[in-house]
Amino acid sequence: MNPRTLVAGIAVGRAAIGAALTLLPAKTVGSGWIGKDAERPTAQLLFRCVGVRDGVLGLGTLAALKRGDALAPWILAAALADAVDLVATLAARKAIPRSAVVGVGALAGGTALAELALARQLA
Numbered sequence: 001m002n003p004r005t006l007v008a009g010i011a012v013g014r015a016a017i018g019a020a021l022t023l024l025p026a027k028t029v030g031s032g033w034i035g036k037d038a039e040r041p042t043a044q045l046l047f048r049c050v051g052v053r054d055g056v057l058g059l060g061t062l063a064a065l066k067r068g069d070a071l072a073p074w075i076l077a078a079a080l081a082d083a084v085d086l087v088a089t090l091a092a093r094k095a096i097p098r099s100a101v102v103g104v105g106a107l108a109g110g111t112a113l114a115e116l117a118l119a120r121q122l123a
Contacts, residue, residue, distance in 0.1 A: 003121045007075060008065055010111060010118075014078060015058030021051025033089070033104060035097045050085075057081060072123045079115035082108040 020028035025047035030038035037043050061074040086108040093101045 003118050004065060004071075006114070007061060007071060007118055007122070010078070010115065011058045011061035011065070011074075013058070014054045015062070018051045018053070018055030018058055021047045022055060023051075025051065033096065033100050034092075035100070053081060072119045075115050075119040075122070079112045079119065082112035082115065086112065 017029055021030060024030075025044040026038040030043065030047045034043060038047065057074065057078045061071065061078065063069075064071050064074050086105060089096070089101060089104040089108065
């Protein structure tokens with residue numbers, strides 16, 4: 001598959017997850033990530049911040065693709081965000097659902113690795 005197509009797919013997914021976290025933090029990704037604590041207003045505040053981060057990274061990447069701008073800075077920023085999500089999830093692994101550790105580990109870890117490879121290909 002074309003690397004630019006992969007980047008676009010990841011960016012669309014990131015923007016969608018960002019929107020879900022921002023608009024419905026406890027009802028969507030949030031509860032799957034940290035369990036019933038996602039109902040707490042303080043957790044929702046943080047999920048909204050992460051959601052906006054992911055929305056900006058996804059939409060910024062899509063805009064760069066459309067304009068023909070450099071993609072590596074956007075892809076590397078997204079890889080860093082995913083790596084932080086992975087490390088933070090692993091650090092909290094005893095306090096969150098096991099399914100979240102596995103799911104976020106696979107999604108964030110796998111995406112970060114893919115993004116690093118894509119950034120290298122497109123640099």
